[in-house]
Amino acid sequence: MSKVKIGIVGSRFQADCIAASVRAMPEEAEVIAVASPTSGNADAFAQRHGIPKSYSDYREMLRDPAIEMVSITAPNRLHARITIDAARAGKHVICEKPLCITLEEADAMIDACAEAGVLLLYAEELFFAPKYVKAKQMADEGAFGRIHLVKQSEKHSGPHSDWFWDVEQSGGGALMDLGCHGIAFCWWFLGKPAVRSVYAQLSTQVHAARTAGDDEAITIIEFDNGAVGMVENSWNRPGGMDDSIEVFGASGQTYADMLMGNALPTYSEVGFGYAVEKAASTKGWTYPVFEEHWNYGFPQEMRHFARCVRGKERPISDGETGRVVQEVLYAAYASAGLGRKITLPFRPRGIAKPIDLWKKPEMAEAAL
Numbered sequence: 001m002s003k004v005k006i007g008i009v010g011s012r013f014q015a016d017c018i019a020a021s022v023r024a025m026p027e028e029a030e031v032i033a034v035a036s037p038t039s040g041n042a043d044a045f046a047q048r049h050g051i052p053k054s055y056s057d058y059r060e061m062l063r064d065p066a067i068e069m070v071s072i073t074a075p076n077r078l079h080a081r082i083t084i085d086a087a088r089a090g091k092h093v094i095c096e097k098p099l100c101i102t103l104e105e106a107d108a109m110i111d112a113c114a115e116a117g118v119l120l121l122y123a124e125e126l127f128f129a130p131k132y133v134k135a136k137q138m139a140d141e142g143a144f145g146r147i148h149l150v151k152q153s154e155k156h157s158g159p160h161s162d163w164f165w166d167v168e169q170s171g172g173g174a175l176m177d178l179g180c181h182g183i184a185f186c187w188w189f190l191g192k193p194a195v196r197s198v199y200a201q202l203s204t205q206v207h208a209a210r211t212a213g214d215d216e217a218i219t220i221i222e223f224d225n226g227a228v229g230m231v232e233n234s235w236n237r238p239g240g241m242d243d244s245i246e247v248f249g250a251s252g253q254t255y256a257d258m259l260m261g262n263a264l265p266t267y268s269e270v271g272f273g274y275a276v277e278k279a280a281s282t283k284g285w286t287y288p289v290f291e292e293h294w295n296y297g298f299p300q301e302m303r304h305f306a307r308c309v310r311g312k313e314r315p316i317s318d319g320e321t322g323r324v325v326q327e328v329l330y331a332a333y334a335s336a337g338l339g340r341k342i343t344l345p346f347r348p349r350g351i352a353k354p355i356d357l358w359k360k361p362e363m364a365e366a367a368l
């Protein structure tokens, strides 16, 4: 069967990751086009990755009949519009995290893809990270007995692009940006049980001058099977990206540090080119990673999605996954606003962005 032909929307951070990841496992897919509003950027990206076509308007790219699947790496506020446009053009969609800004958008995205008969694939790469997959395999085998606590933490020194800091464009702060990974991870790891309740503690500890968003977040999720998920996120951790899990059961536990745990403990007085995402310096003690994309699971994720398009595999992360995460994000922001646990289902309508439920607790109260 021919390779699945992908068009990428966006040409910066995550777009680079997707293009490199498809190249790393090239048997199932190839990137044949990129669209990004600044045409010079799209052209430069195409040249950098050896991609034949570049566009400055993604809608023009969607008219290309050769493209079967679109990978959306644009800012969060554009995910819904681009997904719906792509679905109507008959393209399968891979949407980066978080799925969107509002629950209404999540519904509209899922409906548009269902109506068009295309797949909506939610790009949660932690489901493919080799260390985390190994932890889940052991858990599913019964290695830890009944699991009662799963922890996931993702922390770094703050996002690279301005729009993340602007809650009008991002929908929220560190919880929205990084917590979406941990929420999805705990849910997936435990076998996708229903969420019973959510409690969150949010604050802006360091970056109040730059953002109205939360830069510290702790979220506790209670699942229907009685297990608990705990998600910790920060935009205040200098020294490079930190991503780790802990799993506790009646008969055992496991710990995995995705990046530092796979790195070379290194000391250099002069520094060197690159250590890990978001590390500001390579002088002194650092933890340079190798095979960074592979350790996250990005190439494996793209391979899986391409195989889903060809009917060789069933999606393990889809629009429904993104919607589950979105509802927990709503509940977490509402919990922080009200200072109490929120029970699910929690699907308030008419909320412009999740963080409003924290900043305006009366909106959260009205939704209960």
Ligand SMILES: NC(=O)c1ccc[n+]([C@@H]2O[C@H](COP(=O)([O-])OP(=O)(O)OC[C@H]3O[C@@H](n4cnc5c(N)ncnc54)[C@H](O)[C@@H]3O)[C@@H](O)[C@H]2O)c1
Pocket (backbone or CB within 6 Å): 009, 010, 011, 012, 013, 014, 015, 035, 036, 037, 038, 058, 072, 073, 074, 075, 076, 078, 096, 097, 098, 123, 125, 161, 163, 177
């Ligand atoms: N899975 C992950 O771990 C991960 C990592 C980083 C980012 N992301 C997600 O990927 C998305 C993009 O993040 P990023 O870090 O690449 O941001 P970025 O700021 O580096 O890049 C955003 C890109 O979107 C493009 N863009 C802006 N408006 C557009 C429009 N109207 N049409 C088409 N393209 C447009 C910009 O030109 C730019 O190329 C976000 O949703 C983010 O949360 C996911």
